[in-house]
Amino acid sequence: MSLMQVEKLTKSFGGLTAVSNVNMDLQKGELVGLIGPNGAGKTTLFNLLTGVYVPTSGSITLNIDGKKQSIAGRKPYDITKLGVARTFQNIRLFKDLTVLDNVRIAMHQNVKYGLGASFIHTPAYYREEKELLKMANELLEIFKLDNKKNDLSKNLSYGEQRHLEIARALATKPSLLLLDEPAAGMNPAETAALTESIKWLREEFNLTILLIEHDMSLVMKICERINVLDYGMLIASGVPEEIKSNKRVIEAYLGGEVNA
Numbered sequence: 001m002s003l004m005q006v007e008k009l010t011k012s013f014g015g016l017t018a019v020s021n022v023n024m025d026l027q028k029g030e031l032v033g034l035i036g037p038n039g040a041g042k043t044t045l046f047n048l049l050t051g052v053y054v055p056t057s058g059s060i061t062l063n064i065d066g067k068k069q070s071i072a073g074r075k076p077y078d079i080t081k082l083g084v085a086r087t088f089q090n091i092r093l094f095k096d097l098t099v100l101d102n103v104r105i106a107m108h109q110n111v112k113y114g115l116g117a118s119f120i121h122t123p124a125y126y127r128e129e130k131e132l133l134k135m136a137n138e139l140l141e142i143f144k145l146d147n148k149k150n151d152l153s154k155n156l157s158y159g160e161q162r163h164l165e166i167a168r169a170l171a172t173k174p175s176l177l178l179l180d181e182p183a184a185g186m187n188p189a190e191t192a193a194l195t196e197s198i199k200w201l202r203e204e205f206n207l208t209i210l211l212i213e214h215d216m217s218l219v220m221k222i223c224e225r226i227n228v229l230d231y232g233m234l235i236a237s238g239v240p241e242e243i244k245s246n247k248r249v250i251e252a253y254l255g256g257e258v259n260a
């Protein structure tokens with residue numbers, strides 16, 4: 001079943017077309033890679049899928065819980081509520097807040113109690129806050145950050161900050177998780193651990209995952225399908241074996257050195 005369908009998606013900035021006529025389909029439960037050279041349009045595509053940018057043309061259809069709807073041009077907050085979460089290439093945490101508060105803030109996208117309840121602290125408010133705290137602690141445990149939950153997030157190591165970003169994204173209870181270079185800046189041991197956790201998270205949280213990554217060993221190891229962008233255009237889409245041997249992809253991006 002298709003969870004997201006992108007058709008003829010285009011984004012131009014003045015004379016520059018950063019994403020050009022892209023068609024892409026994400027099946028429920030898939031782990032898909034999005035690769036391509038610097039400036040190919042990968043982050044711009046993420047920004048279109050998450051409402052940061054309004055497309056110049058084309059459509060994005062989300063199909064979650066049997067409900068099909070167009071999300072092109074909708075606000076990021078609304079798209080998160082519909083079940084699409086992301087992490088950023090440049091880590092975006094509340095650096096002067098604690099690790100726990102970073103996760104709790106992300107969760108408040110989904111609270112059910114109203115504004116009134118949050119002011120007068122009704123039983124519903126306390127019940128839900130207790131639930132949220134429990135879930136926040138569970139997420140921190142998964143990412144082995146529970147012993148640092150009261151530390152300021154700026155004091156975490158780089159790898160830990162990347163993990164906290166993923167925990168924050170998961171706190172919004174997404175169906176689709178978009179990871180923008182999750183292994184950037186990680187050492188080989190951290191990357192290996194992350195590779196395993198991404199696979200595990202997909203199963204555990206019943207996710208569909210689209211990830212941008214320059215680390216080809218990670219991409220080739222865990223992605224079932226890979227989409228390749230070059231100059232904003234989708235130049236290939238296929239299983240890792242097909243992508244590795246695709247002439248156009250080798251010329252545009254992989255070069256001769258990738259044996260992953």
Ligand SMILES: Nc1ncnc2c1ncn2[C@@H]1O[C@H](COP(=O)(O)OP(=O)(O)OP(=O)(O)O)[C@@H](O)[C@H]1O
Pocket residue numbers: 013016017018036037038039040041042043044045089
């Ligand atoms: N807000 C913007 N205004 C103008 N040009 C932009 C804007 N955002 C992106 N671009 C341009 O669009 C093109 C695609 O950029 P994008 O960041 O999407 O590439 P990328 O594939 O994510 O690259 P990288 O791998 O380096 O992160 C680039 O030429 C970039 O300069």
